[in-house]
Amino acid sequence: MNGPEPRRADASRRADLELALRLADLADGITARRFRALDLRVREKPDRTPVTDADTAVESAVRDALGRARPGDAFAGEESGGRVGAGRTWLVDPVDGTKNFLRGIPVWATLIALLEDGRPTAGVISAPALHSRWWAAAGLGARLRRGPAGTTPVPLRVSAVGRLDQAYLSTTSVRTWDVFHSRAAYLRLAGACWEDRAFGDFLQHCMVAEGTLDIAAEPVVAPWDIAAVQILVEEAGGLCTDLFGGCPRSGTGALSANPRLHRLAVDTLSAAP
Template sequence: MTVSRYSSDLTLAGELADTADAITTARFRALDLAVGSKPDRTPVTDADTAVEDAVRDLLARRRPGDDVAGEERGGAVGDQGRVWVLDPIDGTKNFLRGTPVWATLIALVENGTPVVGMISAPLLGRRWWAGEGGGAWLRDSSGERRLAVSRVSALADAYVSTTDLGSWVRHHSRAAYLALVDACWESRAFGDFWQHCLVAEGAIDVAVEPIVNPWDVAAVRVIVTEAGGRFTDLAGRDRIEGGSALSTNGLLHDDTLATIAGARPG
């Protein structure tokens, strides 16, 4: 295994994920699960806040000099220093509906660049992680393996995924996504973290989202790029605060951006 200089941070990220998994698995399908909504009308459960509070508490003890930014309790990522970026439950809608496709996302951002990514999906029995310079890895029921993106080089042969077609209508352009679908071989909506992890695994070739927050993609960016892929926003900028996300195997990235940009709004 290639060793990243962030090995100790990866070890800690694994402990944080274990802490999160213990909470989320206990609250999944709980009859007394408390559900509210945030100002943007997205749902939040008591499990979301419990996970973030527990992870923040552990970080305060183990990395007191680092900052924290999370979906539920706030904080800024910034471009200076070390910031742990948390999404306690990515896929909250799935979580509250009893669908097992959700995960805790943990990233370490150093001077504005994600350098450690940990994604744990306990009900899927899968955990993905990466540290800058150390490759991307997956552990599932078959064991542990290093990840590599696909070698598909033409959109006509590509497998593409998004989260929700309606989000393209609200936040970008329905025509843009449909143009990409028409250019590709097959399309699905695996959604959220999972589609980006599947790009890192080489199982699909393109994952695209018109609306994201930094905590949705900080861990994703490390895992995809360490697997040999490419991550940008829909303007082609390598940043996690661009408000959108595109993960590809790298070979398809420019063609994907051009296809999206070339479609007329609608």
């Protein structure tokens, strides 16, 4: 029924989204200063992935700000860890695309998402070196601002392409399919599509939400990698799942697509060789 409850829910979602956008401003202030800095400090984590001083500074600053603004909410981040349970949990990937960041390539972003009982309800992807920011909240749609603060954002909608042989596909790295899923499965999907590229990481999922890409598939993601882009893709009318159609935070990869292509992609990836 229509009435006070839906209006209160919308107001709460807007407040959470506004907070996430402010947190992204905070993160951008740190990452923009450290990008291409001559004294950037880099170390290798146990899994042999790099982490920079910008990663740790952003995560610490966002965690502290959330502790003041939402002291009752849980927190999980790529560098400090944490887990998603019942209730409200903020997930933060301070620099998604750290290898790009440390090499001076501008394709990286801070990802901030709120999960409520395991489902993302708000998310922001902020890529200041690309002058782009994407955001969404449950029931409120998905938006992109390309340009400085104050630029009018535009609503997002996934593509209407309905055939694999007309679809544009992206992944992050073909090599990771050998380790985490199956290179043959990815090549089967790529062979069925019109074109494939490796735009990688957050950007390919954002492009699916924009409708400029049709499918983004990667064999491994962490919860903080995918929560913000999941709500973005869903609010743009698409589907974001794992490679088998389940929860994208299950540890079995991520697949974003418009609804017409999603099942075709799942079936192609799952088909026997």
